[in-house]
Amino acid sequence: MLGYIRSVPAVWRVLVCLVFCRNLTSIGAAPICTNAQTGCQALSLANLFDRVIQHSARMHGISNDLHSEFEQYFLPSKNQIGRVSRNCHTSTILTPNGKENAQRMAREELTEVILKLLMAWRDPLWRFHQGMAHNHDFNNFSSNKALEMSDMVHELRKGVEKVADKMQMLGIISNSVSSQVSPEALLPSDSAEWHLMRDYDLLYCFRRDSNKVQNYLKILKCRIVPEHGC
Amino acid sequence: VRTSGWDSLEPHFTECISRDQETFRCWWSPGSFHNLSSPGALKVFYLRKVSPVSEWKECPEYIHSKRECFFDVNYTSVWVPYCIQLRGQNNITFDDACFTVENIVRPDPPVSLNWTLLNISPSGLSYDVMVNWEPPPTADVEAGWMRIVYEIQYRERNSTYWEALEVQPHTQKTIYGLHIGKEYEVHIRSRMQAFSKFGEFSDPIFIHVTELYSEETTFPLTFILVFGTLGILILLMLILIFQQQRFMMILLPPVPAPKIKGIDAELLKKGKLDELNLILSGGIGGLHTYAPDFYPDEPWVEFIEVDPEDSAAGEKEDHQGSDTQRLLGLPPPVSLNHHLNIGCSSTISFPDDDSGRASCYGPDVPNQDTLILMAALLPGQAEEEEATLDEVERAPSPEGGESHFVQSQTAGSHTWVNTDFYAQVSNVMPSGGVVLSPGQQLRIQESTLSAEKEMQRKGKEIGACEETGEKKQKGLQFQLLVVDPEGGSYTTESTARQISAAPNSPTPSEGYQTIPPQPADAKPAATAEDNQSPYILPDSPQAPFFAPVGDYTVVQEVDSQHSLLLNPPPNLSPHPCMPQQPLKALPATPVAYVTPDLLGNLSP
Numbered sequence: 001m002l003g004y005i006r007s008v009p010a011v012w013r014v015l016v017c018l019v020f021c022r023n024l025t026s027i028g029a030a031p032i033c034t035n036a037q038t039g040c041q042a043l044s045l046a047n048l049f050d051r052v053i054q055h056s057a058r059m060h061g062i063s064n065d066l067h068s069e070f071e072q073y074f075l076p077s078k079n080q081i082g083r084v085s086r087n088c089h090t091s092t093i094l095t096p097n098g099k100e101n102a103q104r105m106a107r108e109e110l111t112e113v114i115l116k117l118l119m120a121w122r123d124p125l126w127r128f129h130q131g132m133a134h135n136h137d138f139n140n141f142s143s144n145k146a147l148e149m150s151d152m153v154h155e156l157r158k159g160v161e162k163v164a165d166k167m168q169m170l171g172i173i174s175n176s177v178s179s180q181v182s183p184e185a186l187l188p189s190d191s192a193e194w195h196l197m198r199d200y201d202l203l204y205c206f207r208r209d210s211n212k213v214q215n216y217l218k219i220l221k222c223r224i225v226p227e228h229g230c
Numbered sequence: 231v232r233t234s235g236w237d238s239l240e241p242h243f244t245e246c247i248s249r250d251q252e253t254f255r256c257w258w259s260p261g262s263f264h265n266l267s268s269p270g271a272l273k274v275f276y277l278r279k280v281s282p283v284s285e286w287k288e289c290p291e292y293i294h295s296k297r298e299c300f301f302d303v304n305y306t307s308v309w310v311p312y313c314i315q316l317r318g319q320n321n322i323t324f325d326d327a328c329f330t331v332e333n334i335v336r337p338d339p340p341v342s343l344n345w346t347l348l349n350i351s352p353s354g355l356s357y358d359v360m361v362n363w364e365p366p367p368t369a370d371v372e373a374g375w376m377r378i379v380y381e382i383q384y385r386e387r388n389s390t391y392w393e394a395l396e397v398q399p400h401t402q403k404t405i406y407g408l409h410i411g412k413e414y415e416v417h418i419r420s421r422m423q424a425f426s427k428f429g430e431f432s433d434p435i436f437i438h439v440t441e442l443y444s445e446e447t448t449f450p451l452t453f454i455l456v457f458g459t460l461g462i463l464i465l466l467m468l469i470l471i472f473q474q475q476r477f478m479m480i481l482l483p484p485v486p487a488p489k490i491k492g493i494d495a496e497l498l499k500k501g502k503l504d505e506l507n508l509i510l511s512g513g514i515g516g517l518h519t520y521a522p523d524f525y526p527d528e529p530w531v532e533f534i535e536v537d538p539e540d541s542a543a544g545e546k547e548d549h550q551g552s553d554t555q556r557l558l559g560l561p562p563p564v565s566l567n568h569h570l571n572i573g574c575s576s577t578i579s580f581p582d583d584d585s586g587r588a589s590c591y592g593p594d595v596p597n598q599d600t601l602i603l604m605a606a607l608l609p610g611q612a613e614e615e616e617a618t619l620d621e622v623e624r625a626p627s628p629e630g631g632e633s634h635f636v637q638s639q640t641a642g643s644h645t646w647v648n649t650d651f652y653a654q655v656s657n658v659m660p661s662g663g664v665v666l667s668p669g670q671q672l673r674i675q676e677s678t679l680s681a682e683k684e685m686q687r688k689g690k691e692i693g694a695c696e697e698t699g700e701k702k703q704k705g706l707q708f709q710l711l712v713v714d715p716e717g718g719s720y721t722t723e724s725t726a727r728q729i730s731a732a733p734n735s736p737t738p739s740e741g742y743q744t745i746p747p748q749p750a751d752a753k754p755a756a757t758a759e760d761n762q763s764p765y766i767l768p769d770s771p772q773a774p775f776f777a778p779v780g781d782y783t784v785v786q787e788v789d790s791q792h793s794l795l796l797n798p799p800p801n802l803s804p805h806p807c808m809p810q811q812p813l814k815a816l817p818a819t820p821v822a823y824v825t826p827d828l829l830g831n832l833s834p
Contacts, residue, residue, distance in 0.1 A: 053374075057377070057423065057424070060423075060424045061423070061424045063424075064424040064425070068426075095309065097307035097308055097309060097310050098252065098303065098306060098308055099308075099370065099373070208330065211309070211332055212309055214377075215308075215374070218377075219374060222372075228372065230372065230373055
């Protein structure tokens with residue numbers, strides 16, 4: 001059983017990679033080139049953006065599904081408007097709260113914000129998945145979703161990094177984007193009795209943050225790769 | 231929204247909605263507190279947790295007519311928790327709610343709905359429609375700020391149930407399987423991707439496709455097809471019916487009936503064994519073709535089984551070298567019985583013929599009459615020399631009719647075995663037997679041979695010609711036997727005697743003799759004895775001296791007394807000086823005649 005579980009992440013990694021890589025290779029049928037190596041076909045920035053946006057949409061969808069499941073399992077449905085706000089660990093990261101704010105923000109900053117967000121969620125999601133796998137209250141479907149979510153964050157971060165590198169290469173952004181995470185963004189070590197509630201809050205927070213990432217990427221693309229209506 | 235109790239309803243927030251994720255509105259209701267329905271009685275405060283230090287602020291924009299609090303772009307922050315409170319006088323909080331803006335987004339319905347006809351099914355009963363629209367103008371979809379998915383619902387005009395199609399982000403959708411002639415209503419609503427709150431439905435559009443001319447084009451085609459197939463089927467049926475025999479011949483070929491040359495298959499079917507036997511035995515209308523074919527292998531010609539007693543009484547000498555045998559090239563019979571046996575065994579394969587078989591397998595001796603008649607019919611073999619000799623020697627001693635008859639019979643018994651192809655019935659026995667007389671030619675030959683032998687034996691040198699001529703003269707007596715068909719089957723003894731007595735004089739003349747019918751039958755023939763046909767010759771040859779009747783005699787006519795008048799045989803003019811003519815051509819037009827009574831007796 002454990003072996004199967006351990007192999008599942010690998011399988012999901014492969015699947016995620018296939019999904020991602022297929023997106024990447026569907027255009028040129030060639031690996032992504034770095035430093036303009038000879039013999040490989042470079043993907044355009046627009047294609048890269050499309051892929052990462054697609055990925056982030058997928059990630060957000062999964063997070064929404066998981067959140068809905070948790071809401072059914074653990075908490076009765078409350079009023080329509082919403083719940084009491086929570087303190088997410090990523091609240092310290094300054095993120096634009098509106099469209100104009102995001103549009104007015106510098107590309108580098110926006111890219112950096114995206115990367116920070118993605119970086120901040122790598123470990124918590126992994127721990128969340130581990131917690132779900134061991135807890136028999138959740139079905140396999142939720143556990144698989146958690147794993148997929150975790151892997152997607154990882155892949156998305158790498159994808160955005162590639163986009164950033166591409167942008168740097170193209171001269172769109174000036175300096176390199178650092179993906180260093182501030183220490184306060186890291187979650188404190190968890191204790192046993194807060195698991196369940198924290199998981200639900202975690203999902204809530206992640207759902208919000210994945211939506212942020214998705215929107216930011218879209219705005220970024222609209223700003224960098226000019227399209228109609230941007 | 232807070233519910234407190236049954237009887238009263240406090241002022242509460244009804245809903246907060248954002249259309250574009252850049253602004254949002256909140257509505258409240260005074261509830262049952264009608265005194266608070268006046269504008270300004272209730273106030274909305276909000277709290278935006280953007281910073282650690284946050285404070286309640288009042289609604290930036292009131293729309294009292296709608297009891298709405300509008301938050302414009304400056305006051306809207308996405309992903310930021312909001313809390314609102316509905317306060318009355320004296321800061322009494324009636325209701326509060328917290329939310330984030332992205333969770334309350336309900337996009338506007340799409341606009342510019344229209345449909346186009348894609349195709350119509352070949353049956354002309356259903357069609358497909360493509361519906362397309364524009365995203366809501368308030369939603370900034372191009373910038374990617376909002377990702378909207380759409381849900382189409384359609385229903386028939388008079389139905390209350392909406393058919394919902396799958397949510398999808400594209401601005402067009404194909405509806406399949408709409409029915410011709412029915413009117414459909416379509417409307418669309420939108421929501422944010424990965425969120426659950428739908429916006430309102432758009433204004434409906436109506437789809438209605440009536441029966442088009444395309445039906446007319448397909449109608450004759452189906453018409454033609456249906457009637458074409460019907461016509462082909464009818465044609466096939468007609469062909470089948472009218473050509474039924476031919477089809478039956480092809481499908482079920484008839485079983486070939488047994489074919490025997492010369493025999494009508496109808497005889498086999500109807501079981502007319504009498505005629506069949508007659509035909510097969512080579513009698514009247516018989517199979518002449520059979521005769522030469524069968525004789526080499528089926529010497530059942532010789533199959534004339536004789537009475538065992540007679541044969542025992544008779545000579546046991548081997549009769550060898552009969553003319554028939556010589557003619558056919560057959561080996562001479564060893565003995566009578568043996569000969570019979572030989573003949574018997576070789577006719578196993580012969581078709582079922584009672585006349586032939588009965589004599590073989592039956593333990594009983596076949597009817598003498600049958601045999602006699604067979605002998606009469608069948609080509610008999612040539613008389614043996616010895617028999618001839620005996621007969622001839624005995625001939626000149628007429629001792630009596632009976633004895634003559636016996637002798638003749640005895641002699642005849644041998645002669646039966648070795649009679650010629652055809653033998654003439656000379657006499658009818660009292661017992662019903664038939665006496666055969668050898669053919670004229672044979673007679674002459676026999677007499678010649680016997681004369682020669684006699685000469686040889688006696689060592690006399692007699693003029694063969696003279697002797698032959700004498701013998702011939704003797705032999706040239708023939709006696710015609712006329713049997714009344716209407717009379718009894720057999721002539722009585724008296725008649726036989728008459729017959730026997732009549733031919734006494736060896737008159738080498740042709741003569742006729744009629745046997746009048748029986749007077750016992752109370753027929754006008756009672757006086758038939760005296761009544762004789764003008765054909766009756768005065769002289770009749772002696773009984774032993776059987777007139778050299780021709781082998782075949784043609785019935786000339788039937789007289790008034792139902793007597794058959796036979797033609798004399800053609801003038802046989804074998805030169806007496808030419809005795810050595812063992813093989814003489816038989817006279818022409820031979821006819822073996824037999825009465826119906828005898829015919830009836832033929833079959834056992």
